Every structure is written in C-alpha cells, then in structure tokens.
Amino acid sequence: MSVTTREVTAGETQTIVAARRLRDTKTVFIGVGRPSTAAILARMVINPDLILVYESGTIGAKPFHIPLSIGDGELAQTADSVVTVPEMFNYWIGPGRIDVAFLGAAQIDKHANLNSTVIGEYEHPKTRLPGAGGAPEIAASCGEVIVIAPHAKRTFVEKLDFVTTVGHGDGPGSRERLGFRGRGPTAVITDLGVLEPDPATCELMLTEIHPGGEVDKVREETGWELKVAEDLKTTDPPTDEELSALRELLDR
C-alpha cells in the first residue's frame, strides 16, 4: 500500500525526488541541508553504491547521521579518502570527476543561473548572503547540476541581483562559449515540482508537479512567465520504503 500524499510534507517529497535522481549516479557532490539528506537517503534505499563527496575534502563519506556542517567528524572518519581543499578543487572537481552536484541558492533565474552573494546592490546590499563558496567551479565542471530550492517568488526571479554561479548563462551556447565542461543544471527540484531546461532554449519549464499541487500555484510562485511542459507529469508519491527510511534518518 502506498502512503497517501496527505501524510507527506512538501519537504519530504522534495528530498525523496532529489534522492531518486541519484539512482544511476556514481558520484555526487553535496552541501549541507536537504541535499545532504537526499544523498544519504539515496545511499540507504536507492543506490547503495553511491559515492558521497563533500566540499570539506571527504571523498566516499558514509555518514550514519545527517551532518550539520560539511566538515563534521563523521564524514572524515567514514571517508575513503580525505584531501585538502586545493586538491578537492584542482584534482577532483575541476577535471570533471564528479557526476552530479547538488546546489542551493537564494535566487534562481529562468536559465538556472544562481545568486548566493547579495540581495540588492553589491556595494550596499540589502542582505549580505554567504557568498560563492565552491559553487561557481562546481557548476562549471561537475557532470551535471541539480538545484534544490524552496519554490517562492523571491527565489525564482526574473533577474538575479548578482550572478554568483552560471547555469545556462543567457541561453543555448553560453556554457560552450565559457569553456565549461559539465552539462550544467539539468533539474531544479522544489517543494512544488521539478523544473527542467527546455533543450531548445535552456529556459526552465515545469516538467513535474508534486502530488496535490496546482500549476497556477507554481506559476504564482515563479517570478517569470513559467512555461509548462506539454507532457507535465505528476510526481510518483513517496513509497512507504522511501518515507520510512527518510523519517528514520531524520530521527537518528
């Protein structure tokens, strides 16, 4: 028997959908928060061979608990290899050895470019955000990027206040012109649905909606005229196995 959608929170669905994307992935690069939860969940129930790589230099980490920071002790203690930060970026990320990278952002535009630097003007910001961290080079070089973000109008904006990380630039051909190795963002997973770039225009369109959601609500929470795929799918509801594994993980 499958779990009814009423019992599942939007955040749980978002995490499970992100985990499912890693079914055939060999290596995933993750930050903290929901991406980390999704990747650990994927190792538990979807892809036990998945190799988790954290920015702190821990390659092949096998955390039992969800780490608070990317540098928690458990990551180093369970890793296959622990490397320095220069090595992480120069030997592992730069050459494109990592298949999938999960990234978050405070703002996303329709070409999946990301802002995690400032809201407002750079010199006199309304809100100073943490900044780039590893994101620009991760997004340039990893095989593909999956963005995980809450679906809200202040996040999905027409124009970024600052381009911290290039997704698909200003459209087709941008990444090639910039010399990027990876394919760039292939999906944006939100608490309402999944957006994927239209292959012809690289513009994000709604391709999947979570159970019980409404397209109008997704449009309302998107700061540009959101296109909807002709064959819009409804997300398969989380299975009992996925849901109980996720809840057990969060309880650890």
Next chain:
Amino acid sequence: MAEMLSLSDAIAELVSDGDSVALEGFTHLIPFAAGHEIIRQGRQDLELIRMTPDLLYDQMIGMGIARRLVFSYGGNPGVGGLHRFRDAIEHDWPRAVEIEEHSHAGMANRYAAGAADMPCAVMRGYVGTDLMSHTTVAPITCPFTGERLVAVPALRPDVAIVHAQEADREGNVQLWGIPGVQKEAVLASQRSLVTVERIVDELEPRPGGIVIPAWVISVVAEAPGGSRPSYSLDITDRDNDFYRFWDKMSRDRDQFTEWMNENVLGLATR
C-alpha cells in the same frame, strides 16, 4: 626549530596592529583560542583572511578589529548566515569593513601559489560570474594550448595561525582529519603560529596525517580545547549546539557584546 611559547606570548610576538592574518581550518581545527587571544590583546586594523569566516571571524569582526576581510564563504555552516559579518557589511557596525571575496577554488589556489612562492595561480573559474568584476582575478591565455584561463594573485599573509592535534617537543606538528588549507597557509605566510591540543614525546603516524616540520613554523603553543566550538578529530567533538545558539544570540548587538565580554574578554588565556 619552532619556538615553544605560551599562547599569549605567541600572539604578542607574532601579531601586530595592521597585519594581514590568516586563521585557517576548514570547519575542522579552527583556531578559536588564538583568535580570542588576539581580541583580548586588543589588536586593531587587521586584514583577516580565511576561506570560511565561520563564528571566529564573526566574533573578531563584531569586536571591530578587522579593517578588511578576504574570504569565499561567510556563512554559519548548516545553520544560516553570520550576523556580525552581515551587520558590518550592511550597516558598517561596529565599523566599515572592506571586503575582497573569491570562490573556494580561487582562495585555495591563492594559498597554494603563496606556498609555492609563485606570484599567481592559473585555474579554470570565475568566468561568466559577477565575481569576475568585483574581485582580483584576471584572464590569461595558456601559451601552449591557447585555452583561456584565469589567474588569481598569491596570498602572502603576514601571519598564518592554524590549530593541530599534536606537536612534539621540537615543534614538529601533525594534524589529521579534514586538512583544509592549513599547510598551504603556513607555507604561504611570513610568520606562523600552530596551536596544538597536546605536546607529545613522539608523533605517532596517523592515516591521512599531515606533518608540518618545525623548521617552517615560527611558534608552537599548547592550547588544549583550542579549536572549540569547532573540533579536533579524535580529541574534541564539534559543538553543533553552539553553532545553533550563535545564530540566535548573535543577531542582537548588545547580546553579542555582552557575550564576548563575559566569555572572551573576561577570561584569562585558555
């Protein structure tokens, strides 16, 4: 050989007003005790360099001792923002802080270039972003392949300060677990201080252990628990609750000041 000093003597000898100082440690082994001693000794106008400012630089910035900050990620890992860092940039409180920001890859390469005594490092990165026009990077063409790359300037801090698990009595240092950019920071700097959890007769080789020989370190100082609320793998645990507490408490200027008075200024050197 490294000089073996107390932490307060080490800071008095190595750190002067106006210096550029890099206190490194990537989530792990953050040299809190040394940073707190810098605050207690009243150093001013520092250029603070660090990939991830973390709570330590939030405290130093909030106490008004930084004139400039060089960094790549100013967040409270896994929790949210850094409120003193934000307040300084958004509202110049308690003073204006000039910033120079990079990506992690850029900062890591800048330290590596400094350690190699090269003027710059060459890398793929920054292109297409707004960081390009707001920081010190420059396009460069590979003379062999014609590929367009970027150059980032070497970091050469006046002083590097890092924390490690152990030193022997000669001042040879070993750290293990997440190694960050500590070795690069020490080798890139004019002077260096390594604080350690303990001093041992002999360093016992550890898996993944990095040994920094005494003769490239200026001073070693014993500082047990000196990376708290960060951690020193196998000796202390990361105090995740403190990182959450800091998020709430440090939002308020007065509460912050009171906390620092009580827990840093009001304490003797640990």
